[in-house]
Amino acid sequence: MMFILCIILPPIAAAISGGFSSFFINLILTCFGWLPGIVHAIMVTNKSIVEEQNEELISTLEKNNISVPQKEKSVFGGVLGGFILGGIIFLIFFSE
Numbered sequence: 001m002m003f004i005l006c007i008i009l010p011p012i013a014a015a016i017s018g019g020f021s022s023f024f025i026n027l028i029l030t031c032f033g034w035l036p037g038i039v040h041a042i043m044v045t046n047k048s049i050v051e052e053q054n055e056e057l058i059s060t061l062e063k064n065n066i067s068v069p070q071k072e073k074s075v076f077g078g079v080l081g082g083f084i085l086g087g088i089i090f091l092i093f094f095s096e
Contacts, residue, residue, distance in 0.1 A: 010037035
């Protein structure tokens with residue numbers, strides 16, 4: 001169902017799966033072309049699905065008292081990454 005939404009309304013699919021920063025990035029990409037918006041929305045949706053599967057796996061491992069290494073946060077994740085990518089896109093397309 002989400003993949004159909006990725007094709008029809010990419011910014012909405014990105015917002016549901018990835019939050020506001022993904023929505024903002026996808027909106028910019030969709031304004032430049034429909035295909036970049038679709039590709040980004042599918043990538044965000046896939047990442048969301050994989051993260052849910054990983055959380056299930058981690059909870060199962062913790063129930064069985066198996067040590068789980070902690071995931072490190074990426075600089076390009078969340079709102080900060082959205083602002084950085086937005087600034088790069090702005091500089092590329094709007095500076096002369």
